[in-house]
Amino acid sequence: MASTLYDYCRVPMDAILKKDGDKRCKLLLGIGILVLLIIVILGVPLIIFTIKANSEACRDGLRAVMECRNVTHLLQQELTEAQKGFQDVEAQAATCNHTVMALMASLDAEKAQGQKKVEELEGEITTLNHKLQDASAEVERLRRENQVLSVRIADTKYYPSSQDSSSAAAPQLLFVLLGLSALPQ
Numbered sequence: 001m002a003s004t005l006y007d008y009c010r011v012p013m014d015a016i017l018k019k020d021g022d023k024r025c026k027l028l029l030g031i032g033i034l035v036l037l038i039i040v041i042l043g044v045p046l047i048i049f050t051i052k053a054n055s056e057a058c059r060d061g062l063r064a065v066m067e068c069r070n071v072t073h074l075l076q077q078e079l080t081e082a083q084k085g086f087q088d089v090e091a092q093a094a095t096c097n098h099t100v101m102a103l104m105a106s107l108d109a110e111k112a113q114g115q116k117k118v119e120e121l122e123g124e125i126t127t128l129n130h131k132l133q134d135a136s137a138e139v140e141r142l143r144r145e146n147q148v149l150s151v152r153i154a155d156t157k158y159y160p161s162s163q164d165s166s167s168a169a170a171p172q173l174l175f176v177l178l179g180l181s182a183l184p185q
Contacts, residue, residue, distance in 0.1 A: 052058060
């Protein structure tokens with residue numbers, strides 16, 4: 001036959017309920033005492049904290065913290081403005097540096113062009129000096145020839161020669177040579 005797992009209570013129900021009721025009362029009393037103890041343990045520090053939080057020193061500290069936050073905020077704004085100003089100045093400095101570099105390059109180009117022009121003019125002056133020296137030498141040579149011809153003409157006046165066929169050309173030549181002798185030395 002099959003086994004049954006029925007346990008019959010050998011104690012009357014009233015005794016069980018009474019016994020369980022005592023246990024429940026004790027349990028509820030223990031839980032109540034524990035809750036009261038937790039409330040006291042947590043309540044005392046909460047009360048102490050509330051008293052300290054509302055104290056004058058705490059209020060002064062809170063005011064100091066708020067002032068510090070305001071000052072910090074103002075300083076951050078000033079720092080932001082200063083950084084923006086610094087960036088603007090840096091941009092202006094970069095522009096100025098670029099302009100200076102461009103002007104220096106332009107100045108160098110102008111110097112090079114001026115130096116080239118000076119060299120050209122010096123070469124032209126040298127050429128003109130050579131031409132002047134050549135012209136001076138030519139003038140000197142013509143002066144000597146003029147003197148020689150003047151002497152010949154003078155000799156011809158005093159000593160006329162019948163062989164001179166160019167006696168008609170002699171006065172014209174004399175005027176040319178006299179004109180050359182009038183040139184400054």
